[in-house]
Amino acid sequence: MPDFPLLSKVFARVGGSLLLAGALSECTTHSSSNIAPAVDFNQDWQFVKDADTAVTASFFTKSNDTTWVPVSLPHTAQLEPVVTDKKQWQGICFYRKFFHVPATDSSKQVAIHFGAAMHTADVYLNGKRLERHIGGYLPFTVDVTHHVKFGQENCLLVKLNNQDNPEVPPGKPLKDLDFNFYSGLYRSVELLVQxxxxxxxxxxxxxxAGGGILVHYENVSPQSATLRLQTEVENKDNRDQTVQVRATLLDEKGQEISRVQNEAAGIASGAFERVDQQLLVANPRLWSPEQPYRYRLVVEVLREGTVIDRQELHTGIRTIRFAKDGFYLNNQKVRLRGTNRHQEYPYLCYALSDNAQYRDAWQIKEAGFNFVRCSHYPPSPAFLDACDELGILVMNSIPGWQFFGNAEFQKNSLQNVRDMVRRDRNHPSIVLWESSLNETGMSKPYMEQTHQAVHQELPWKEGVYTCGWMDYAYDVFIPARQHSKAPDYWSKYAGQKPLLLCEYGDWEYYAQNAGFNQTAYAGLKESERTSRQLRGQGERALAQQALNFQEAHNDNFRSPIVGDANWLMFDYKRGYAPDIESSGVGDIFRLPKFAYYFYQSQYGPVTTPHGFGKPMVYIANYWQPTSAKQVVVYSNCDEVELQLNGKPVARQRPDATTFSNKLKHPPFTFTLPAFTAGTLRAVGYHNGKPAAQTERRTPGAPQRLQLSYARHGRDLAAGQNDAVFVYASVVDANGTVVPDATTPVSFNVQGAELIGDNPVKAEAGIATILLRAGVKPTAIQITASANSLSSNTLSISSK
Incomplete structure (x- = not known):
């Protein structure tokens, strides 16, 4: 097989195949098709938790037992409060679904595909236990062909156990873990009839290095590229079969670029056949964060001229290379400017819709990052799809954090490595495979095996890179900044591997290496010592957090690194502490803090398909009597002019301090002699012309509520358990948010479901709820009200 990286993207299944949403229902060929439509298997489930754990015949019989609650997927076993003294729910729960498979499908293969289940799943059909799956982050499929009753009612039962288990990665008891792993069938389940x-x-x-479709490119240049395709066809029929594989490559407009079809080949009963094909791409458009161009690849299996299976993939053509002096994408040096991301939502935990996954990726890109580390487990495929589409480079990671278990744990962890690569190998966004357990003292044999596993699954000589936090075995060394000591940190690293700082900005302020010793620093909350600041702690704390990130990011440039990733994108909840881990540049409700705009200023100005990286300017100051008289402005422009009440304060170039002298776009700091209420206006100039502007008004007395919701590139979708954040801002007569308002706000929702608390106390002037769409598209009205404030109504529609 050739030497270049795998570069494609897989979408939703249809009839056992993978079909791009919105793609043509037929391929661009004239062959007849024998592919059944998809079966929606996320609706009409029943759920119970904390029940008798013994599975009896009654579990498989319909009854009027009200202990079974109707639910749809994705689903978490318990809606968890944002802050509580109690730990997340752990225990045993059950999901069941009654369903039919038509008698006319009795000649078909029938299987059930689980996107993920937390974390030990026993699967039963019609009273018989078929399989146990270990691990909560990766998919598994159960073949039910010989157990399903065609033309009759069937009962699928899933027993889930998310209690502490040292043999199931991450393995560490929840009370000592730095994140929660939650519960439930939190990703989609699909019925495959094929x-x-x-x-x-x-x-x-x-x-x-097999199974499914395997895509990579060789001889990539602006003039041409060769797509090498491997397709594995399985014959589960009791007779030998003769089939052909046809592959068609299309551009973004659906125009055919290339096509190939192999000669008819025989497959013995019960066997697999790998078909290797090659397609030429003339003048390829290369995938990059600025131009994430994707082609469409259609792969079909034909028997006697009839299409019997089809998969469609989005594929991006690019080359990557990590070297000691930098990261190279398409032979151009690119600095990785990244963040870390946990996949949880308040209340819903891990049970996010595909749209919610997309919205997180949208905000990562909007915040100016070109790279994300999937801490500390493999994310939803929908998140990776979004990174492919939006142009975000990815480090994919196995489950693990400060825990190295016994032989069974290590066996399960090694399987996590292989399953992660097999599931995700075709995403153009993935450039690193973290086959290392984060901040864990691993044995050398384990590190060698997990490194080798990635290279065995992706056996190319170039373009495949493992990474680990220990400087052993792996291709790229990814310590955290705090794993070395001040004041040098990693500036004197003399190793030979590419160096990437996978975490920085959280703990390395006075409390050296506190990340390894939470107990000793449990009460460390002062703003000068950490970046853990809730949005409601005030502008001084948010300004200090932003400065901490700025200082660390700037200092990282003194090290021989290929890039860095801050800790982290969004606030999240931890197993070992009841409070929110608040290092995020956005809070747990996805509302930006000042640091969000610092990072946004480090990107651009450029032109991208979705409008990211355009000229921007942001005033990191509330401009109220208690505000700092030094006003910091973040901008990616050349110059900024600050005005107060229409009069110029100054027009100046960026700062040149020891905290900013390595940055692409240092902040602009203006000093005002005294506070004067009114309006601050910042105008950014690019190439001598006004390019962006913003205002900050002194907040007045709270007067009314103002409603908005977080669309972030995706409308609220019906029938998918999709949910969006709705924000009720406490504003003054001019519409300015009152940043110290903590007003309780009550919500009334019609046409959708309100998830979480109601009323909600405002934090920094904004009260947030989650709004979940129903099964069918409908008009939705949300009304917010509070004592002494004018109410407000927002109308949106689920699509």
Whole structure:
């Protein structure tokens, strides 16, 4: 097989195949098709928790037992409060679903694909236990062909156990873990009814460097590229079969670029056949964060001229190389400017819709990052899809944090490595595979095996890179900034590997290496010592947090690193502490802090397909009597003019301090002699012309509520358990948010479901709820009210 990286993207399944949402229902060929439509398997489930753990015949019989609650997927076993003295729920829960498979499908292959289940799943069908799956972050498929009753009612039962288990990664007891792993069938479940001859599932097949579709490119240049394609076809029929594989490459407009079809080949009953093909791409448009161009690849299996299986993939053409002097994308040096991200939401925990995953990626890109580390486990495929589409480079990670278990744990962890690569190998966004357990004292044999596993699954000589926090075995060394000591940190690193700082900005202020010793620093909350600041702690704390990130990011440039990733994008909840971990540049409700705009200022100005990186300017000051008289402005422009009540204060170039002298776009600091109420206006100039402007008004007395919601590139969708944040801002007569308002706000919702608390106390002038759409598209009205404030109503529609 050739030497270049795998670069494609897989979308939603249809009839056992993978079909791009919105794609044509037929391929661009004239062959007839024998592919059944998809079966929506996320609706009409029943759920119970903390029940008798013994599975009895009654579990598989419909009854009027009200202990079974109707639910739809994705689902968490318990809606968790934002802050509580109690730990997240742990225990045993059950999901069941009654369903039919038509008698006319009795010749088909029938399987159930689980996107993820936390974390030990026993799967039963019609009273018989079929399989146990270990691990809460990666998919598994259960073949039910010989157990389903065609033309009759079936009962699928899933027993889940998310209690502490040292053999299931991450393995560490929840009370000592730095994140929560939550519960439930929190990703989609699919019923696959397909021909018994079909493209295999790469995870289910379990074949090294095999299963499903494997895509990579060689000889990539602006003039041409060669797409090398491997398709594995499985024959689960009781007869030998003869099939062909046809591959068609299309551009973004649906125009055919290239096509290839192999000669008819035989597959013995019960066997797999790998088909290798090659397509030429003339004048390829290369995938990059600024121009994330994707082609469409259609792979079809034909029997006697009829299409019996089809998968469609988005594919991006690019080359990558990590060297000691930098990261190279398409032979151009690119500095990785990144963040870390936990996948949880308040209340819903891990049970996020695909749209919610997309919105998180949108904000990461909007905040100016070109790189994200998936801390500390593999994310939803929908998040990776969004990174492909939006142009975000990715470090994919196995489950693990400060825990190295026994032989069974290590076996399960090694399987996590292989399953992660098999599931995600075709995403153009992924440039690093973290096959290392984060901040964990691993054995050398374990590190060697997990490093080798990635290279066995992706056997190319170039373009495949593992990474680990220990400087051993892995291709790229990824310590955290605080893993070394001040004042040098990593500036004197003399190793030979590419160096990337996978975490910085959280703990390395006075409390050296506190990340390894939470107990000793449990009460450390002063703003000068950490970046852990809630949005409601005030502008002084938010300004200090932003300065901490700025100082660390600036200092990182003194090290021989290829890039860095701050800790972190959004606030989250931890197992070992009841409070919110508040290092995020956005809070747990996805509302930006000052630091969000510092990072946004480090990107651009450029032109991208979605409008990211355009000229921007932001005033990191509330401009009220208690505000600092030094006004910091973040901008990616060349100059900024600050005005107060229409009169110029100054027009100046960026700062030149020891905290900013390595930055692409240092902040602009203006000193005002005294506070005068009114309006601050900042105008950014690019190439001598006004390019962006913003205002900050002195807040007055609270007068009314103002409603908005977080669309972030995706409308609220019906029938998908999609949820969006709705914000009720306490504003004055001019519409300025009152940043010290903590007013309780009550919400009334019609046409959708309110998730979480009601009323909600405002934090820094904004009260937030989650709004979840129903099964069918509808008009939705949200009304917010509070004592002594004018109410407000927002109308939106679920699509």
């Amino acid at each position: 021909d018994r001859v079909h493209i295999s599932d790469p995870v289910e097949a379990g074949h090294t």
